[in-house]
Amino acid sequence: MDIVKILIDAGRAAIGVPAAAYALSSIGLNLQFGYTGLLNFGHVAFMLVGAYGMAITVDLGGSIWLGVPVGILAAVILGLILGFPTLRLRADYLAIVTIAAGEILRLAVRSSWAAPLTKGIFGIQRFADEFFDLNPIPVGLYGIGRFRFDERTVWVLLLGWSLVALATVFLWKLTRSPWGRAMRAIREDEDAALSLGKNVFGYKLQSLMIGGAIGALAGMFLAIDQQNVNPDAYIPLLTFYAFTIVILGGPGTLFGPIVGSVIFWFLFEFLDGVMTALIVEMDIGFLDALDATDVGPIRFALFGAGLMWLMIYRPQGLFGSKEEMLIDAR
């Protein structure tokens, strides 16, 4: 087993495109879940409308720079539509409605009646040429030794991590303001917040829309990298990646989503490498029954178990404050 190669691959994944995309997506989810206490189980829906909003705009002849605000607007509208009927009800209603909305949207863009716009199961491709044409980085490989990226990836990563940095500054401004304090008050006890004159419904709606818009940006970023939007990519699993990352990093912390995403994708790739090596290269008796295609499912099982362990022993995440966790909300 080439442990150095496995570590390098894992390290590349830790700062790679999915890591940046999910850091961004999780920043949005963290505002909703970590700061406001909203159970948005359909975060993928926001990523979907962002990506499709942009891709369709370009496909209809618009510029990608018009596509970006279109995608954000689509997410804000989705937040309004999902939030309006549910945010006055108990928290679980939002969870049910959002998880359903994610699936409905995926099936809708996939359907034949939407195909004139969404191109159905084939999806839309090559809508980000405008972005790649701007790449000023000369052709070549950048990095040290085997830890290298080509010029295209560097350009995409530059975009991704810049967006992460911008979103973090934005959230930093927001969450340490009185606005953020009101959000946290709502997370702790809605009735108490109401009794102090806070418009709880309005705040929750804002949180859903803003967090959703950040999720949409993440969806657009992933789509730009792949130059492809396809309905079958937007499965509920994406939402649960984001939740895992938020919980791993610590809900309601500023850098939690970034740290969580880096660790998540490092482990993701690392486990993949180690398990593939163990199963394929090594001659270990009890692993004989397995082959390389089993790696994916086993990895998910391990992640599931890890998430359970976190929820039981470190619900504040790896880096959340211990003190805060000791306070059992009432």
Place this chain on the structure above:
Amino acid sequence: MLDKHPTLANVAPEPGVGKPNPILEADGLKRFFGGLHAVDLEHLEVERGTITSLIGPNGAGKTTLFNLLTGFDRPDAGEWHLNGGPLVGIPSFRIARSGMVRTFQLTRSLARLTVMENMMVATKDHVGESFWGALFGRWRHIEAANEKIALASLERFGLDHMKDEYAGSLSGGQRKLLEMARALMVAPDVIMLDEPMAGVNPALTQSLLHHITNLRDDGKTVIFIEHDMDVVQEISDWVVVMAQGKLIAEGPPEHIASNATVIDAYLGRHHGEVP
């Protein structure tokens, strides 16, 4: 005994009686839970600038009445006015903003906010609490000013040494105190306290009573639910008695203490009668 409020001197001690200068008026307010008439009031007025105690046996409907008046529950019938303005159908947060703030019988501290944050979050009309204001507004000087007010208030409630602790780490009595201090940060005209003394130690109770009288003397109206008759006798200007959802008596504390209907309600209808 603390000074009583003069304006109620000539008001007859009868249930539903009119007051010279009421801040709060309720008419035909009803709330049913299935067949149970939790609240069933004909008419109630609360005099401005007084301390009005709301008493009654367990399950009399006192908390439910608070919930109705503050918009936390919807009545099945009836209407009520604050400062002459109708409150039917107004959401609870708007009622709080319009000047009537309540506390809860079961305390609701914002556990993972510090004591100071609990106080600061209660201030109203804060530009920094709107999305655009938070990003681009100038709110730091407002925060600084509010922090001074909050600190002074925490001192009065004996919580200043806890200001940087999470509210979730306070004791039960301390949470009651924090909740009351926090409600006052909203700067309400009417403050409604649901058993604020429950679980607070006697020494502190005295200073709280003093504080409540000060609030009245500053022109605020205090309505509070209390089971301890000594406390009620000591500070109330007026006492309203509920039993089984109905307003059964009201009047100055001396009058209530000797009222046969009230004693009946507390001790059961046929106490002392020879069967």
